[in-house]
Amino acid sequence: MDIKQILLASRPDGMPDMNNFSTTTATLPDITDGQVLVKPVYISVDPYLRGRMKEEKSYIPPFRINEPIESGGVGEVIASKDSRFREGDLVIPTGKKPFFPWATAAIFTGDTLRKTDPGVPPTYYLGILGMPGLTAYFGLMDIGKPKSGETVVVSGAAGAVGLVVGQIAKIQGCRVVGIAGGPEKIRLLTDEFNFDAAVDYKDNLNISAAIASACPNGVDVYFDNVGGPVSDAVMEHLNFFARIPVCGSISLYNSTETPTGPRVQPTLTKFSVLMQGFTIGNYAGRYHEGMQQLVEWVKAGKIRYRETIEEGFDKLPEALLGLFSGRNSGKMIVKV
Amino acid sequence: MDIKQILLASRPDGMPDMNNFSTTTATLPDITDGQVLVKPVYISVDPYLRGRMKEEKSYIPPFRINEPIESGGVGEVIASKDSRFREGDLVIPTGKKPFFPWATAAIFTGDTLRKTDPGVPPTYYLGILGMPGLTAYFGLMDIGKPKSGETVVVSGAAGAVGLVVGQIAKIQGCRVVGIAGGPEKIRLLTDEFNFDAAVDYKDNLNISAAIASACPNGVDVYFDNVGGPVSDAVMEHLNFFARIPVCGSISLYNSTETPTGPRVQPTLTKFSVLMQGFTIGNYAGRYHEGMQQLVEWVKAGKIRYRETIEEGFDKLPEALLGLFSGRNSGKMIVKV
Numbered sequence: 013m014d015i016k017q018i019l020l021a022s023r024p025d026g027m028p029d030m031n032n033f034s035t036t037t038a039t040l041p042d043i044t045d046g047q048v049l050v051k052p053v054y055i056s057v058d059p060y061l062r063g064r065m066k067e068e069k070s071y072i073p074p075f076r077i078n079e080p081i082e083s084g085g086v087g088e089v090i091a092s093k094d095s096r097f098r099e100g101d102l103v104i105p106t107g108k109k110p111f112f113p114w115a116t117a118a119i120f121t122g123d124t125l126r127k128t129d130p131g132v133p134p135t136y137y138l139g140i141l142g143m144p145g146l147t148a149y150f151g152l153m154d155i156g157k158p159k160s161g162e163t164v165v166v167s168g169a170a171g172a173v174g175l176v177v178g179q180i181a182k183i184q185g186c187r188v189v190g191i192a193g194g195p196e197k198i199r200l201l202t203d204e205f206n207f208d209a210a211v212d213y214k215d216n217l218n219i220s221a222a223i224a225s226a227c228p229n230g231v232d233v234y235f236d237n238v239g240g241p242v243s244d245a246v247m248e249h250l251n252f253f254a255r256i257p258v259c260g261s262i263s264l265y266n267s268t269e270t271p272t273g274p275r276v277q278p279t280l281t282k283f284s285v286l287m288q289g290f291t292i293g294n295y296a297g298r299y300h301e302g303m304q305q306l307v308e309w310v311k312a313g314k315i316r317y318r319e320t321i322e323e324g325f326d327k328l329p330e331a332l333l334g335l336f337s338g339r340n341s342g343k344m345i346v347k348v
Numbered sequence: 349m350d351i352k353q354i355l356l357a358s359r360p361d362g363m364p365d366m367n368n369f370s371t372t373t374a375t376l377p378d379i380t381d382g383q384v385l386v387k388p389v390y391i392s393v394d395p396y397l398r399g400r401m402k403e404e405k406s407y408i409p410p411f412r413i414n415e416p417i418e419s420g421g422v423g424e425v426i427a428s429k430d431s432r433f434r435e436g437d438l439v440i441p442t443g444k445k446p447f448f449p450w451a452t453a454a455i456f457t458g459d460t461l462r463k464t465d466p467g468v469p470p471t472y473y474l475g476i477l478g479m480p481g482l483t484a485y486f487g488l489m490d491i492g493k494p495k496s497g498e499t500v501v502v503s504g505a506a507g508a509v510g511l512v513v514g515q516i517a518k519i520q521g522c523r524v525v526g527i528a529g530g531p532e533k534i535r536l537l538t539d540e541f542n543f544d545a546a547v548d549y550k551d552n553l554n555i556s557a558a559i560a561s562a563c564p565n566g567v568d569v570y571f572d573n574v575g576g577p578v579s580d581a582v583m584e585h586l587n588f589f590a591r592i593p594v595c596g597s598i599s600l601y602n603s604t605e606t607p608t609g610p611r612v613q614p615t616l617t618k619f620s621v622l623m624q625g626f627t628i629g630n631y632a633g634r635y636h637e638g639m640q641q642l643v644e645w646v647k648a649g650k651i652r653y654r655e656t657i658e659e660g661f662d663k664l665p666e667a668l669l670g671l672f673s674g675r676n677s678g679k680m681i682v683k684v
Contacts, residue, residue, distance in 0.1 A: 252407070278575065281596060289615070301469060
């Protein structure tokens, strides 16, 4: 079978652009016993993919030059030699590397696939019930440990993870303040997602003052998705024993030099603050627990979700680049 | 009774100097029922006192201008109207503010004093069995959680806290690397205190390379007493799931501007690193546990200690300033 693939053509130096990607064709062999041929229907694009475009030691190995990018996705079985799957089944990859290559079809062994639940919109497996939802759940509950009445601030609040963090924090009885860029996202947070307040970092010359006025009792939990000056501003308003789940640093991913900023150590000591970096893989043994809780909240209408869906396989690179300009509200997905 | 006092004359801007202190005389009233008159014998000087010279929100209120500095100490009872104490008893302050004013005598209520154990050298209450020892114990054991075979790096390693951290880490079966300034301290660490390696930050143009070679298996626990470039260098060699008890930032205490440096967030996320700021007051409910363990190790000869003792009440300001040039090995104390 002839397929189209999107490869990493070169490693970006700073902000990635279309030249870092290339498109090619290839031919898949026929599937053999135990194998399943899958056509992606939805492919996820996520900020952490930027890290895999670099050559560096991290929790996940870098992409290789001239090999397909890969990320999460939902696919449709188009041929199967594993009795558990048949044509038309919607599946997600669940193996050690739970990814789709950026290709119009791919071969999996049946052991590394799982059927989706027909009662759940399939894209939810990429967002609220997938990596971003679990990241929000474990980062907030396990590291942030929000208590009723506390103030929780989340940056990247209108993104795939941030929207879930805010809603879980509301369920915990917290005052929830989101930081996002642009009036549309601010309205989304306060009007549609019931955040108590939202700070527009693109519109505030003095983010620190805006955070202070949105957090009259200081900040007890800061769920950090962005790093950089936005996080510096939040750090000025931490309460004693504040907790900071450090989830990502999207504002720094495209720096060409080591990013510098105010040192955090004096603040950590003065106020006995915790910063804990994490990735969702740390919670692999507890996915079931998180999934169950998220499904319960979604079914009870306590958590809603938002997706930005771009159409067309060829749009994948552009959608990924769009994350860094904040083009998405909620989960960014490409419908193939 | 006429006494001499050392006051905070002005708040330092940057490195403190003798002009920030003044000496005055005062007269103490006669003691009344329940009170005890105490003459300090040993007064402790500690890096955290620099923070109290500033006007800022922190875990402990600032000193006031034209009032006595205060810090830990061991004193001798010279008059008592509390039946639990008599002339000649050695005592330490244990109240909510467990401090001596920098004065040649002071009045306490008996409830805020405790007699020292005659089996223990009295200065140990200011070091190994006092605030620095407990800081080392809880910071390392409760936050660092060292496991046998892991590598523990401690900065400020030849100081009052660092020497204890290194020895406890050895007891836990770790490879222990100390960072300190100058050949004398390096020899102290490796020859007298059995550190596995020591890095002289004053002698190394490339501290990062020196740390790499001292830590062939990377760094699992970094007990941070200093902040600044030394800590930046250690951060480059952290292992996955490293823990960083952030105890102090002596290298930054005298900065006149907000100190800047490489941002830590990307490292924290990539390697799932924990940074936890703390002060010993967080463990107030567990002092007894820490003390018991430290006494056991000291009596068993598993932990030894080092003190730098300056003589004369008037030497207090100079001894405090000496901490910032690293004049001390181990605990800095003034014998009044």
